[in-house]
Each structure stands twice: as structure tokens, then as C-alpha cells.
Amino acid sequence: MKRYDVIILGSGSAASQAANLLRDAGKQIAIVENWTFGGTCPQRGCDPKKMLAEGSELMARVDQMKALGVNGDITLDWVTFKRRVDEYRFAVPTTKTHNWKEHGIDLFEGEPHFIDEDSIVIDGHEISAHHFIIATGLIPRPLEIPGGELALTSNDIFDLETLPPHLSIVGAGYIAFEFAHILRRFGCEVTLLIRSQALKAFDRNVVKRLVEETERIGIDVRTGVEPVELNGDVLTLSDDSTLHGLVLNASGRIPSIERLNLEAAGVKADQSGIWVNAYLQTSNPNIYAAGDVSASDNPALTPFAGQEGRIAALNLIRGNTRPLPERPAPTVVFTSPPIAKVGLTIEEAEANGIAFEYKDNDLSHFLTYERIHDETAFSRVLLSHDGHVLGAHLIGQHAPELINLFSLIIQNNISHQHVKHLQFAYPTSASDLSYLI
Numbered sequence: 001m002k003r004y005d006v007i008i009l010g011s012g013s014a015a016s017q018a019a020n021l022l023r024d025a026g027k028q029i030a031i032v033e034n035w036t037f038g039g040t041c042p043q044r045g046c047d048p049k050k051m052l053a054e055g056s057e058l059m060a061r062v063d064q065m066k067a068l069g070v071n072g073d074i075t076l077d078w079v080t081f082k083r084r085v086d087e088y089r090f091a092v093p094t095t096k097t098h099n100w101k102e103h104g105i106d107l108f109e110g111e112p113h114f115i116d117e118d119s120i121v122i123d124g125h126e127i128s129a130h131h132f133i134i135a136t137g138l139i140p141r142p143l144e145i146p147g148g149e150l151a152l153t154s155n156d157i158f159d160l161e162t163l164p165p166h167l168s169i170v171g172a173g174y175i176a177f178e179f180a181h182i183l184r185r186f187g188c189e190v191t192l193l194i195r196s197q198a199l200k201a202f203d204r205n206v207v208k209r210l211v212e213e214t215e216r217i218g219i220d221v222r223t224g225v226e227p228v229e230l231n232g233d234v235l236t237l238s239d240d241s242t243l244h245g246l247v248l249n250a251s252g253r254i255p256s257i258e259r260l261n262l263e264a265a266g267v268k269a270d271q272s273g274i275w276v277n278a279y280l281q282t283s284n285p286n287i288y289a290a291g292d293v294s295a296s297d298n299p300a301l302t303p304f305a306g307q308e309g310r311i312a313a314l315n316l317i318r319g320n321t322r323p324l325p326e327r328p329a330p331t332v333v334f335t336s337p338p339i340a341k342v343g344l345t346i347e348e349a350e351a352n353g354i355a356f357e358y359k360d361n362d363l364s365h366f367l368t369y370e371r372i373h374d375e376t377a378f379s380r381v382l383l384s385h386d387g388h389v390l391g392a393h394l395i396g397q398h399a400p401e402l403i404n405l406f407s408l409i410i411q412n413n414i415s416h417q418h419v420k421h422l423q424f425a426y427p428t429s430a431s432d433l434s435y436l437i
């Protein structure tokens with residue numbers, strides 16, 4: 001039986017970052033993957049989704065600009081978009097595995113489970129290691145209604161050869177909203193089923209504007225209803241109404257740990273993920289967990305998965321020297337218009353007893369947004385009494401890039417006074433920054 005320095009379970013963003021550092025430190029590594037090498041983000045997540053969203057964003061911009069003299073309609077061709085997306089995502093495993101093999105990393109494809117604290121079996125083949133990093137990510141939460149297994153997940157959307165005339169989407173998070181907007185722009189009739197509150201982690205005012213815009217582009221948003229049964233292509237709802245067509249289950253994602261037999265390794269976990277300390281060490285000191293699967297406070301997003309992979313690897317190499325930093329998380333929902341946030345919401349500041357004031361701006365009257373006829377643009381910025389940005393919340397075409405500037409300001413603790421004196425190129429959305437704070 002071969003014994004490694006480190007075995008990494010999973011091969012996504014967290015695993016990749018960890019593998020690079022461990023390899024550079026001269027460790028003998030194996031990576032075990034139970035699906036396709038490369039992880040969620042480039043194959044079934046951020047990257048292919050954003051490639052599709054480029055189409056829906058362009059269509060939204062064309063619609064907006066009609067008021068300013070742009071004529072004609074554009075259409076989006078799913079088959080052509082899908083072909084390009086497939087080229088990109090199907091190349092990922094080859095590139096990744098080639099690179100890892102070249103660097104002497106052993107790769108195992110199959111379903112691993114622990115048999116004791118330092119050994120796993122992959123489809124009958126046993127290997128062991130001094131250390132493990134578990135980076136198996138999240139999988140879609142099953143839709144627990146009769147027939148729920150018939151619903152598609154976000155993974156399946158990328159495989160659709162043609163789009164259905166109607167799609168019901170169960171969920172109120174970013175995946176539900178993003179696919180609702182993308183698929184609507186590609187020509188589907190979309191019904192979005194929201195059990196209670198849409199996009200809970202985001203600013204209420206921003207979400208309200210997004211929901212209004214979602215309805216305005218023809219998405220049927222139903223709040224306070226739940227699916228109760230899926231029979232063939234008939235979805236029955238809690239108000240006894242029915243919907244016909246495909247169903248996308250975007251009701252959440254859960255840690256992919258069920259088949260790992262974590263008990264045998266002494267690793268504790270629950271539905272929030274694998275329990276870790278500040279160094280990403282699990283209840284077994286020789287085993288670390290990183291990325292979406294860890295129950296750290298980080299959001300389940302690619303940049304944080306990568307960061308956790310690096311930190312777990314560094315702590316494994318040098319002993320526990322690097323705690324997880326507390327960083328504000330910039331997040332974007334790639335709807336059209338997109339929304340974005342970083343730092344605290346009003347509710348979070350209040351719940352933590354943090355004194356703050358906030359500044360709202362209807363940005364549609366700023367030239368930056370008037371010249372693209374973006375009537376949705378809005379910003380809300382929370383400031384501490386000593387003039388530092390605590391949180392920023394945006395909706396509008398420029399939100400995804402502008403939020404990165406707010407993130408820079410918060411992470412570097414740049415004061416409101418200082419921001420007022422920064423120079424930015426004009427006319428850009430950054431050059432409005434001093435007015436938003």
C-alpha cells in the first residue's frame with residue numbers, strides 16, 4: 001500500500017491551491033476526485049455561468065439603450081453559447097490532470113472513504129497518508145418532495161441541448177436568481193418560487209429593486225409558496241396551483257461528505273460542513289478541511305475556497321501558524337442588473353451593536369448611469385462614526401467592478417476623508433466614488 005505525505009480529497013479551487021503549495025514544499029501528494037478533475041467553479045459554477053450571463057447582460061444593455069437611440073432587438077442562440085461553454089469546461093480536466101501529473105502528483109478517480117485515521121479506500125484500492133486535506137465542496141441539496149429527484153440542478157442546466165419553453169426555479173439564493181435572469185433572456189418563460197425571503201444576505205433595498213426588475217423583465221416571481229409534489233412535468237404548489245415544464249432545484253447546497261465515512265477518521269461534521277478551528281484543522285489534528293466543505297465563517301465562494309486551500313496547506317507544512325483572516329467578502333449576483341455587496345448590512349451592524357450611519361444614492365441621475373439609461377442604479381454605504389466604510393451595497397451595471405473598490409477600501413481601512421482625495425480616471429464609475437461615501 002502506498003503511503004503519501006498528504007492526500008487531498010477533491011480537486012476544486014481549494015484543492016488546487018493546496019496542491020500547488022504542498023508540491024512546492026516537496027511533499028508527496030495524491031489527489032482523489034469522485035467526478036471530473038477541476039472542481040465546480042470552472043466546470044459547473046462561476047465560469048460557465050458567467051459565460052452565459054455575458055449574453056443576458058448584453059441583451060439587458062441593448063434594451064436599456066433603446067431609450068437613447070439603439071434600434072432593433074438581439075437574440076441569444078443557446079446552442080452556440082453552449083458549444084463555447086462546453087469547449088471551455090470540458091478542457092478543464094485535461095489541463096488540470098496534465099499539470100498535476102507533470103509535477104509528480106498521483107491522481108485517483110473514484111469514490112473514497114476512510115477506513116481509519118490515516119487510510120482511505122478508493123473503489124477497492126487502499127492508500128494512506130500522514131495528513132489529509134478534505135476539499136470536497138458542496139452538492140445540490142435534494143428537493144425533498146415526492147418526485148423531487150426529477151428536478152434539475154444547476155449542474156444539469158449546462159447540459160441542456162435545447163431550452164424548455166417554461167422553467168420553474170425553486171430557490172431564493174444567487175443561483176436561483178442568476179439562472180432566472182439568464183434563462184429568461186435566452187427566451188424561456190420562468191417562474192421563480194421563493195419560500196420566504198429573497199437573497200437574505202443582501203441589503204433589503206437593493207433586493208427590492210432587483211425583485212422589481214426581475215418582474216419587469218417578465219419573470220413570474222411567486223413569494224410565500226412552496227413546491228409540494230413533482231409528477232412528471234407537473235409541479236404542484238402549496239397554494240394548490242400547478243406549473244408545467246422543467247423544474248430547477250436551486251434550494252441550496254450541502255457539504256459533500258456523506259460517502260467519506262468521516263467517523264472512521266475521527267472527523268466531526270454536521271450539515272454546515274466539517275468542523276474546523278481557526279487553522280482549518282479538523283477534530284483529527286492530522287486532517288484539515290478547506291473550501292466550501294469546511295464549516296468556517298467564510299462564504300461558499302471561489303476566492304475563499306482558494307484562500308482556505310492555501311492556509312490549510314501552509315498550516316500543514318509549518319505547523320499551525322496561519323489563522324484564517326477575517327476579511328469582508330465582496331459578492332456579486334450576476335443578474336441583469338447585477339447586485340453586489342461587501343461588508344456589513346444594516347441588520348448585521350444593528351445585531352452586533354455597531355454604531356453607524358448610512359448614505360443612500362439613487363445613482364440613476366449620475367451621468368455614469370444616465371448615459372447607459374440604467375434606471376435601477378442605487379448605492380447604500382454604511383459608515384462608522386470615525387469615517388470608515390463598514391459596508392457597501394450596490395445595484396446597477398457597474399456594481400460588479402465598483403464593489404471591488406469598496407472591498408479595497410474596507411480591507412485597507414482607508415478613511416472616508418482619504419477616499420475623497422483619491423484620483424480616478426474620468427468618466428468612469430470609480431470617479432463617482434467620493435459622492436457615494
Ligand SMILES: Cc1cc2nc3c(=O)[nH]c(=O)nc-3n(C[C@H](O)[C@H](O)[C@H](O)COP(=O)(O)OP(=O)(O)OC[C@H]3O[C@@H](n4cnc5c(N)ncnc54)[C@H](O)[C@@H]3O)c2cc1C
Nearest residue numbers: 010012013014034039040045046137291292300301302305
Ligand atoms: C452554479 C454556481 C455558480 C457559482 N458562481 C460563483 C460565482 O460567480 N463566484 C464565486 O465566487 N463562486 C461561485 N460559485 C461557488 C464556487 O463554485 C465554489 O465556492 C467553489 O467552486 C468551491 O471550491 P471548493 O474547492 O471548495 O469545492 P469544489 O470546486 O466544489 O470542488 C470539490 C471537488 O470535490 C469533488 N468531490 C465531491 N465529493 C467528493 C468525494 N466524496 N470524494 C472525492 N471528491 C469529491 C467534487 O466533484 C469537486 O470536484 C458558484 C457555484 C455554483 C454551483
